[in-house]
Amino acid sequence: xxxxxxxxxxxxxxxxxxxxxxxxxxxxxxxxxxxxxxxxxxxxxxxxxxxxxxxxxxxxxxxxxxxxxxxxxxxxxxxxxxxxxxxxxxxxxxxxxxxxxxxxxxxxxxxxxxxxxxxxxxxxxxxxxxxxxxxxxxxxxxxxxxxxxxxxxxxxxxxxxxxxxxxxxxxxxxxxxxxxxxxxxxxxxxxxxxxxxxxxxxxxxxxxxxxxxxxxxxxxxxxxxxxxxxxxxxxxxxxxxxxxxxxxxxxxxxxxxxxxxxxxxxxxxxxxxxxxxxxxxxxxxxxxxxxxxxxxxxxxxxxxxxxxxxxxxxxxxxxxxxxxxxxxxxxxxxxxxxxxxxxxxxxxxxxxxxxxxxxxxxxxxxxxxxxxxxxxxxxxxxxxxxxxxxxxxxxxxxxxxxxxxxxxxxxxxxxxxxxxxxxxxxxxxxxxxxxxxxxxxxxxxxxxxxxxxxxxxx
Amino acid sequence: xxxxxxxxxxxxxxxxxxxxxxxxxxxxxxxxxxxxxxxxxxxxxxxxxxxxxxxxxxxxxxxxxxxxxxxxxxxxxxxxxxxxxxxxxxxxxxxxxxxxxxxxxxxxxxxxxxxxxxxxxxxxxxxxxxxxxxxxxxxxxxxxxxxxxxxxxxxxxxxxxxxxxxxxxxxxxxxxxxxxxxxxxxx
Numbered sequence: 001x002x003x004x005x006x007x008x009x010x011x012x013x014x015x016x017x018x019x020x021x022x023x024x025x026x027x028x029x030x031x032x033x034x035x036x037x038x039x040x041x042x043x044x045x046x047x048x049x050x051x052x053x054x055x056x057x058x059x060x061x062x063x064x065x066x067x068x069x070x071x072x073x074x075x076x077x078x079x080x081x082x083x084x085x086x087x088x089x090x091x092x093x094x095x096x097x098x099x100x101x102x103x104x105x106x107x108x109x110x111x112x113x114x115x116x117x118x119x120x121x122x123x124x125x126x127x128x129x130x131x132x133x134x135x136x137x138x139x140x141x142x143x144x145x146x147x148x149x150x151x152x153x154x155x156x157x158x159x160x161x162x163x164x165x166x167x168x169x170x171x172x173x174x175x176x177x178x179x180x181x182x183x184x185x186x187x188x189x190x191x192x193x194x195x196x197x198x199x200x201x202x203x204x205x206x207x208x209x210x211x212x213x214x215x216x217x218x219x220x221x222x223x224x225x226x227x228x229x230x231x232x233x234x235x236x237x238x239x240x241x242x243x244x245x246x247x248x249x250x251x252x253x254x255x256x257x258x259x260x261x262x263x264x265x266x267x268x269x270x271x272x273x274x275x276x277x278x279x280x281x282x283x284x285x286x287x288x289x290x291x292x293x294x295x296x297x298x299x300x301x302x303x304x305x306x307x308x309x310x311x312x313x314x315x316x317x318x319x320x321x322x323x324x325x326x327x328x329x330x331x332x333x334x335x336x337x338x339x340x341x342x343x344x345x346x347x348x349x350x351x352x353x354x355x356x357x358x359x360x361x362x363x364x365x366x367x368x369x370x371x372x373x374x375x376x377x378x379x380x381x382x383x384x385x386x387x388x389x390x391x392x393x394x395x396x397x398x399x400x401x402x403x404x405x406x407x408x409x410x411x412x413x414x415x416x417x418x419x420x421x422x423x424x425x426x427x428x429x430x431x432x433x434x435x436x437x438x439x440x441x442x443x444x445x446x447x448x449x450x451x452x453x454x455x456x457x458x
Numbered sequence: 459x460x461x462x463x464x465x466x467x468x469x470x471x472x473x474x475x476x477x478x479x480x481x482x483x484x485x486x487x488x489x490x491x492x493x494x495x496x497x498x499x500x501x502x503x504x505x506x507x508x509x510x511x512x513x514x515x516x517x518x519x520x521x522x523x524x525x526x527x528x529x530x531x532x533x534x535x536x537x538x539x540x541x542x543x544x545x546x547x548x549x550x551x552x553x554x555x556x557x558x559x560x561x562x563x564x565x566x567x568x569x570x571x572x573x574x575x576x577x578x579x580x581x582x583x584x585x586x587x588x589x590x591x592x593x594x595x596x597x598x599x600x601x602x603x604x605x606x607x608x609x610x611x612x613x614x615x616x617x618x619x620x621x622x623x624x625x626x627x628x629x630x631x632x633x634x635x636x637x638x639x640x641x642x643x644x645x
Binding site for chain 2: 060065070
């Protein structure tokens with residue numbers, strides 16, 4: 001079906017980014033905005049904005065019925081959910097299916113399948129993709145015996161969600177029952193699903209994910225991998241592609257595993273299969289699948305030249321995947337920094353406010369995805385992402401240098417940002433050498449906390 | 459190049475007398491779109507608060523409003539364009555000045571939509587509307603219904619007085635916070 005008008009059910013940089021591609025494709029956009037975002041840049045970019053509710057996400061961006069009603073009311077053919085908010089809520093996809101509105105994303109059943117982490121694990125196993133040793137927690141007794149089998153340290157994780165919530169690290173078996181209790185309580189509160197499972201904790205692991213596109217009928221291609229190991233408390237801050245220091249054969253195995261998993265689900269749309277790479281054993285394990293466009297997708301776009309949002313829309317309209325695997329040619333190196341309104345000097349507390357002045361970098365190989373200009377408000381209700389700076393060049397060293405220059409050229413006044421923090425990460429010798437593990441940032445912060453706090457502009 | 463209010467009124471009259479439902483005019487640096495009342499009043503893209511006609515000048519910032527290339531983008535949108543005022547005369551095209559005057563009057567209180575949805579003036583199709591121009595309302599008087607995916611939410615006046623303006627058509631999509639009616643407070 002032809003998509004001529006899209007309701008963009010999101011905000012911030014991703015709303016602006018989606019609208020930009022729609023304009024290029026000649027598709028009309030209607031932005032569903034909360035009260036706090038009525039005058040935002042995405043609202044100005046969209047052909048039209050409808051106010052869907054008060055600022056608080058639970059009263060606006062998270063209202064499934066309101067979003068679908070808005071789509072029907074403005075006669076949108078499709079809804080693009082962006083990332084976060086309702087993007088991975090099966091309820092939205094399902095209501096769209098019932099109301100004959102195209103949901104730009106996977107089917108409700110696919111969202112369910114990957115949203116339940118235990119089910120995703122068993123799908124991975126069925127697709128012959130290795131998972132971290134572990135399993136479901138049935139009872140206290142069974143959990144202990146499972147824990148003995150897999151060995152410590154152990155992660156207790158939530159079945160119904162991710163992002164570090166409902167996750168507990170256990171070093172000694174005697175602490176397990178208490179950790180399970182805590183994790184279950186947290187998971188219940190955060191995701192409405194108190195089920196937890198166990199996984200062996202990989203002490204030196206890297207987070208590498210593979211971008212895939214599926215046509216919904218078993219056709220799947222991959223667009224290479226991204227390394228997202230620079231994380232703070234499970235929040236990604238810096239991503240790059242390719243993942244440094246992987247042997248070609250290993251890299252290819254990762255890609256093939258991701259494709260096998262997505263094929264198994266007959267996955268539809270853009271998705272990301274996340275892997276944990278054990279740097280000690282040189283093995284990789286399936287972690288989960290993200291059934292949406294991801295924050296860090298521009299890294300892949302820079303490398304491949306593919307507009308992933310345009311492909312999402314094409315697949316949703318029934319055009320299938322317009323590319324073959326051999327069309328995908330990754331060229332050079334790309335790296336992205338997430339610039340957040342937060343204060344590294346105060347334990348990365350969000351720093352909402354009004355941006356008085358702003359300068360974003362420009363130049364060859366530099367892309368800036370942002371919704372922030374002078375006068376933009378950074379409301380306290382939402383995540384603090386201000387912009388993504390993406391640098392692309394022929395080699396990693398060149399991309400790194402471009403990104404360093406881009407960070408140095410960026411200025412944001414009125415709210416605190418992590419720009420100085422990014423500058424510190426980019427010049428760190430361990431990061432420059434490449435192939436850091438997910439513990440890198442915590443170690444860096446311990447080593448040089450002062451460095452992170454200096455040079456932050458108010 | 460600018461259009462005066464008089465120019466727009468003249469263009470509106472020409473459209474009204476024509477057989478066309480819709481007019482889209484693009485002049486040097488200026489876009490005007492008009493639509494007949496039956497298809498929802500003319501609606502500036504990207505802005506539901508504006509007057510019923512919109513003359514927009516691109517170049518304010520980097521984002522110029524864009525014309526809808528196909529059909530009507532706002533087929534059932536509540537717009538001040540179909541405003542019925544206290545003297546009872548329906549005014550397609552909606553005089554912005556009168557609306558602005560009404561909005562300025564502190565005793566003429568707006569009743570806004572508590573949520574986004576489809577606005578209904580009557581409890582069921584064919585039934586008399588909850589309120590009409592001139593109706594006396596109390597704070598808890600029901601003035602309409604907003605439907606969200608088959609769920610009916612009653613809307614109450616929230617203020618005591620007399621309905622002076624009804625700004626939304628029955629069955630139109632209303633946004634959160636949109637003015638549905640105005641109520642003149644006594645005194």
